[in-house]
Amino acid sequence: xxxxxxxxxxxxxxxxxxLAAAQRTFLASGFGAVSMDAIAREAGASKATLYAYFSSKExxxxxxxxxxxxxxxxxxxxxxxxxxxxxASLLEIARRFLALVLSPDAIAVNRITIAEAVRFPQLGEVxxxxxxxxxxxQIEGFLNRATEAGTLDIAxxxxxxxxxxxxxxxxxxxxxLLRLDKPADxxxxxxxxxxxxxxxxxxxxx
Amino acid sequence: xxxxxxxxxxxxxxxxxxLAAAQRTFLASGFGAVSMDAIAREAGASKATLYAYFSSKExxxxxxxxxxxxxxxxxxxxxxxxxxxxxASLLEIARRFLALVLSPDAIAVNRITIAEAVRFPQLGEVxxxxxxxxxxxQIEGFLNRATEAGTLDIAxxxxxxxxxxxxxxxxxxxxxLLRLDKPADxxxxxxxxxxxxxxxxxxxxx
DNA sequence: GTCTATACAGTGATAGAC
DNA sequence: GTCTATCACTGTATAGAC
Numbered sequence: 001x002x003x004x005x006x007x008x009x010x011x012x013x014x015x016x017x018x019l020a021a022a023q024r025t026f027l028a029s030g031f032g033a034v035s036m037d038a039i040a041r042e043a044g045a046s047k048a049t050l051y052a053y054f055s056s057k058e059x060x061x062x063x064x065x066x067x068x069x070x071x072x073x074x075x076x077x078x079x080x081x082x083x084x085x086x087x088a089s090l091l092e093i094a095r096r097f098l099a100l101v102l103s104p105d106a107i108a109v110n111r112i113t114i115a116e117a118v119r120f121p122q123l124g125e126v127x128x129x130x131x132x133x134x135x136x137x138q139i140e141g142f143l144n145r146a147t148e149a150g151t152l153d154i155a156x157x158x159x160x161x162x163x164x165x166x167x168x169x170x171x172x173x174x175x176x177l178l179r180l181d182k183p184a185d186x187x188x189x190x191x192x193x194x195x196x197x198x199x200x201x202x203x204x205x206x
Numbered sequence: 207x208x209x210x211x212x213x214x215x216x217x218x219x220x221x222x223x224x225l226a227a228a229q230r231t232f233l234a235s236g237f238g239a240v241s242m243d244a245i246a247r248e249a250g251a252s253k254a255t256l257y258a259y260f261s262s263k264e265x266x267x268x269x270x271x272x273x274x275x276x277x278x279x280x281x282x283x284x285x286x287x288x289x290x291x292x293x294a295s296l297l298e299i300a301r302r303f304l305a306l307v308l309s310p311d312a313i314a315v316n317r318i319t320i321a322e323a324v325r326f327p328q329l330g331e332v333x334x335x336x337x338x339x340x341x342x343x344q345i346e347g348f349l350n351r352a353t354e355a356g357t358l359d360i361a362x363x364x365x366x367x368x369x370x371x372x373x374x375x376x377x378x379x380x381x382x383l384l385r386l387d388k389p390a391d392x393x394x395x396x397x398x399x400x401x402x403x404x405x406x407x408x409x410x411x412x
Numbered sequence: 413g414t415c416t417a418t419a420c421a422g423t424g425a426t427a428g429a430c
Numbered sequence: 431g432t433c434t435a436t437c438a439c440t441g442t443a444t445a446g447a448c
Contacts, residue, residue, distance in 0.1 A: 014413080030324060032238025035441060046415050051443065115321030117385040118236060124384035132377065163405055166372045171338065178330035179323040199369055202409035220431080242424060252433050257425065 015053050018043045023064045027108040031061055031116050058120065065123055068109045069130035076100055078138040083146035087201060090164075093142065094193035097135060097168055102184050106131075107176050114177070136161050152204050160204060167196035221259045224249045229270045233314040237267055237322050264326070271329055274315045275336035282306055284344040289352035293407060296370075299348065300399035303341060303374055308390050312337075313382050320383070342367050358410050366410060373402035 021043035025034045036057055040047045054060035076096060081089040100106060113127045140161040146152040154160045172192055175181050184192075227249035231240045242263055246253045260266035282302060287295035306312060319333045346367040352358040360366045378398055381387050390398075 028324075030238075030321065032236075033325065036443085037441080047442085048416085048444075049414055052413065057442070111320055111323065114317055114383045115236065117317065117383070118234075119239065121385060124386050128381070128384060128386055132380070136377075159401060162377050163373055163401075166376050167369055169375075170372050171342075171368050174338070175334070177320045177323070178334060179327060180330050180334055195365060195369075199409050203405050204408070241422075243422085253424085254426075254434085255432055258431065263424065 014045060014049065018045060018050055018053055018060075019064060019067065022060050023068060026061060026064050026112065027068070027105060030112055031057075031119075061116070062120065062123060062126075065109060065113060066126050066130070068105065069113075069127045072100060072103070072106045072109070073131045073134050076135050076138060078142040081142060083142065083149040083151055086146055086151040086205065087197065089142065089146075090197045090200065091193055093139060094168055094197055095189065097139075097165070098172075098184075098189050098193055100135075101131075101169070101173060102176055102189065104183050107183075111177055132165070136165060139164060151206065153206055154204050164196070164200050167200055168192065170196065220251060220255065224251060224256055224259055224266075225270060225273065228266050229274060232267060232270050232318060233274075233311060236318055237263075237325075267322075268326065268329065268332075271315060271319060272332050272336070274311065275319075275333045278306060278309070278312045278315070279337045279340050282341050282344060284348040287348060289348065289355040290357055292352055292357040292411065293403065295348065295352075296403045296406065297399055299345060300374055300403050301395065303345075303371070304378075304390075304395050304399055306341075307337075307375070307379060308382055308395065310389050313389075317383055338371070342371060345370060357412065359412055360410050370402070370406050373406055374398065376402065 018039070022039050025039050025042055036047050036050055039060070040050055043050070050060070054063065078089075078093050078096075081092060083089065101110075109127070110131075113123055117124045136158075140157050143152060143154055143157045143160055143164075147154050147157065170192055172181075172184060172188070176184070224245070228245050231245050231248055242253050242256055245266070246256055249256070256266070260269065284295075284299050284302075287298060289295065307316075315333065316337075319329055323330045342364070346363045349358060349360055349363045349366055349370075353360045353363065376398055378387075378390060378394070382390070
């Protein structure tokens with residue numbers, strides 16, 4: 001780990017195909033159930049080559065999580081939304097957030113990060129900063145602008161952002177982590193967004 | 207699995223000490239990182255004895271999760287709380303819920319259940335029914351009584367219960383799952399309860 | 413850098429004595 | 431029922447040829 005956990009920028013050629021193969025297999029089956037043999041096969045390389053790029057299975061795993069964490073949350077933004085149209089803007093934020101957080105890949109990364117939190121304590125930090133931390137900051141920014149615009153009544157924007165996110169997760173997110181439901185379709189996703197925004201506005205709207 | 211996943215009732219003697227040892231080791235390190243040798247050592251028994259009681263590592267693991275899931279949530283109740291004192295009662299529910307859900311052992315079971323959801327799909331169901339399902343039913347019952355008593359304004363009690371739980375989890379619960387914070391102390395727990403109840407009452411109080 | 417082949421440790425599971 | 435000893439196997443990791 002350590003060294004290449006920072007190597008989020010995509011390497012080229014063989015290293016890239018190894019990372020891609022590792023990503024597919026790890027996300028599908030977790031850490032323990034995957035062997036370096038399997039990854040080598042999937043990558044069309046030999047095990048020795050894997051070890052030429054990543055000095056251990058743990059390091060390869062760390063590199064995958066860091067990369068995926070970045071990739072999925074990089075694009076989340078709420079900067080251009082109009083704070084005067086609170087309800088519409090919150091709904092848009094809600095949909096973007098849920099589409100991101102409930103996507104099968106994001107769920108898989110989240111699941112594995114939780115699973116290996118004991119073995120790799122730093123992994124949780126990497127994931128949190130790349131994901132939840134970033135989305136919260138974006139939402140907090142919007143709430144501040146809405147408060148200034150006079151469309152919301154919020155004293156603690158950071159806390160309110162956390163609560164909005166909590167409402168959005170609802171029980172869909174935990175249930176997805178446990179694999180109790182198949183991936184949410186657009187309709188369920190919309191229903192969850194609407195219900196969360198309604199309650200949030202009942203609490204903080206004017 | 208299958209067979210003895212229903213055997214929640216505590217066996218006696220050796221079987222009990224094996225289950226207890228398996229619980230300690232699995233909760234501490236997860237499924238993949240624990241060997242049957244380690245459990246046998248911890249139980250003060252031989253591996254052969256383990257296999258006399260549980261026909262595979264998977265079955266032993268399933269028995270542990272079912273037992274722990276039951277154990278932690280069995281006592282959760284909101285039946286005796288006064289719906290006319292909404293705020294005080296909700297605060298009490300909140301404290302009980304958080305004390306339960308954020309306890310290190312419950313977190314550990316939750317974490318492992320998520321971790322192994324891919325390998326053991328039934329495990330998530332067992333956990334959900336023993337835990338979240340039960341707490342939600344209790345809270346939903348209280349919200350219904352409060353609505354009848356006229357102290358809350360709720361149309362969909364089930365949905366509101368889910369949202370209350372979501373607010374309670376906040377970001378403490380996900381952060382605990384990722385091992386980002388040390389176990390929450392009484393003060394943090396109280397702050398989380400208060401903040402969730404405040405927002406919930408802003409949305410559904412009168 | 414990349415391969416094949418292999419060393420070596422550790423795993424889940426079982427046979428057989430008591 | 432419980433133990434010791436051992437099985438067959440798979441895992442990570444490396445050596446050496448090209």
